[in-house]
Amino acid sequence: MANILILGGTAWLGSTIARLALDAGHHVTCLARGEAGAFPEGAVAVVVDRDKPDAYRHVAAQKWDLAVELTRVPAHARGALEALSxxxxxxxxxxxxxxxxxxxxxxQREDAPLLAPLQPGEAYASELYGEAKSGCEQLTTANRGGNALLVRPGLVGGPGDPTARSSYWxxxxxxxxxxxxxxxxxxxxxxQHVQLVDVRDLAAFLLHAGLAGRTGPVNAVGASVPxxxxxxxxxxxxxTNPLIVPYPLSAMADDGVSPWSGPRSLPLVLPSGDDYAGFARRSDARALDMxxxxxxxVETFRDIISAEEPWAGRQLSSGLSGEGEAELIARRRPAPGAEAPHESIDGP
Ligand SMILES: NC(=O)c1ccc[n+]([C@@H]2O[C@H](COP(=O)([O-])OP(=O)(O)OC[C@H]3O[C@@H](n4cnc5c(N)ncnc54)[C@H](OP(=O)(O)O)[C@@H]3O)[C@@H](O)[C@H]2O)c1
Known part of the structure; x- marks a missing residue:
């Protein structure tokens, strides 16, 4: 049985990791404010705001077999490393x-160039997410002398996805x-490709590889499929085998439909232009080796359907509402007979 500290644990991935570790018989402590969600049952809850000084005093005296850090804020990453490493x-x-x-x-593999790291003194903003994660990586590697596993997921999906990117379709x-x-x-x-890793497979991987003392960066990504x-x-x-109205991706901009995520979007669709041609096609060789x-x-999607409320035309965090979809279908005005079975979605 290992003594595991999760820096986070109240949101989707963190609580999935905590539950998996608890089910495996480990002793789990989660440190968070408790704002993102409830602390997992069976875990020791340390209710702390990491913006406050001395945030780690309740956990700094213990020895940990594994710490799992979920932050995107370099100052949080540095504070935890200094107090706990x-x-x-x-x-x-x-x-x-x-x-x-x-x-x-x-x-691209793990040795591809990274964004300039955001420093702990610089304010975090969501548009600097990549730079902030790069900064947290740099601090982790510097503090640990390379003795840390840097898990790089691409798109995470599965039951309970708060973004609905994986659940809409x-x-x-x-x-x-x-x-x-x-x-x-x-x-x-x-x-266009999709490279989705199931949240439960990601949690199992990082626990297993972390406890085994694996180190270095790893693309923890799903299999890349068109x-x-x-x-x-x-x-x-x-x-199901519904009739579909084929919708050309080139119409999205004029119709005010966003790619990827958010309301009135087509989830999983990447932005046009070649900037994203490698986004869902990263090398998974190191992760598989680890x-x-x-x-x-199909199993991830099946579990989403079993676990979640039916769509019923409501607006999810991502995708179209029934109303939005009907409006787009009316705009396309397919001629009678133009509706094709689902197999034709690769092209008209
Ligand atoms: N979803 C994806 O497709 C995707 C893709 C790539 C990487 N990722 C990464 O995967 C991870 C997802 O983690 P997650 O689902 O557990 O959600 P998250 O929102 O990233 O988790 C952040 C955790 O930190 C805690 N926290 C935030 N501010 C805090 C503060 N001031 N003091 C103390 N605790 C604080 C939150 O809890 P409280 O609010 O309760 O304090 C929460 O438990 C993240 O690292 C994300 O960057 C996700």
Whole structure:
């Protein structure tokens, strides 16, 4: 049984890690304010605001087999490292593939150049997320002398996804109302891919690799599949075969539809232009070598459908509402007979 400290643990990934560790019989402590969500049952809750001085005094005297750090704030990362690192055997920093300076080249490995690191004295802002994670990585590596695992997920998905990026399509196609507006790629440009890692597989990987003392950066990413295959997996998970209205990605800008996430978006669709051609196609070789085990995408989607409230036309954190979808379908005004079965989503 290991003594594990989670710096976080009240939000989606952190609580998934905590529950998995508790189920495996480990002793788990979570340090957070308790604002993002409840502390996991069975974990020791240390209620602390990390912006306050002496935030780690309740946990600094103990020895830890593993610390899992989830922050995106360099000052938090530095404070925790200074207070806790000497008594902590293994350290995992949950970073992000957003640290990479270039998202355009497919197949990039962990040694690709990173964004300039945000320093602890500089204010964090969400548009500096990649720089902030890069700064946290740099501080971690410097403090630990390289004895830390820097886990870089790409897109994380699964039941409970607060962003709904992974849940929109399976919930949408599980809904019986037809037709479904489904994107297809027209024009030139790179071929859209999806590289989604299930939150439970990510949690299991980082616990396993962290406790085993693995170190260095690792792209903890899903298998890269074409967008079309991801949409077909959603249909398979829902066990439906709806009529669709094919929707060309080139129409999004004029229709005010965003890529990727947020309301009135097409989740999982990346922005056009070649800047994102490598975003969902990063090398997963090191993660697989370190023992990342990934369930099939269709299984993730199936579990989302079982666990979550039906779509029923409501606006999720990402995707279209029933009303928004109907409006776009009306705009497309497909000629009778133009609606095609789902298999045709790769093109008209
Ligand atoms: N979702 C994705 O697709 C994706 C992709 C790549 C990487 N990631 C990374 O994966 C991780 C996701 O973690 P998560 O789901 O657990 O959510 P999160 O929101 O990143 O977790 C942040 C944790 O820190 C705590 N926290 C924030 N401010 C604090 C403060 N001032 N004092 C004390 N605690 C504070 C929060 O709890 P309280 O608010 O309760 O204090 C929460 O438990 C993050 O590191 C994220 O960057 C996610």
């Amino acid at each position: 000497p008594r902590t055997r293994n350290w995992v920093f949950v970073s992000s593939c957003s640290v990479y300076a270039d998202q355009s080249a497919p197949g 399976p919930l949408r196609v599980a809904d019986r109302r037809e037709p479904v507006l489904a994107p297809y790629q027209d024009g030139g440009g790179y071929r 967008l079309t295959d991801a949409l077909i997996a959603a249909r398979e998970a829902a066990n 023992g990342l085990v990934r369930r099939p995408l």
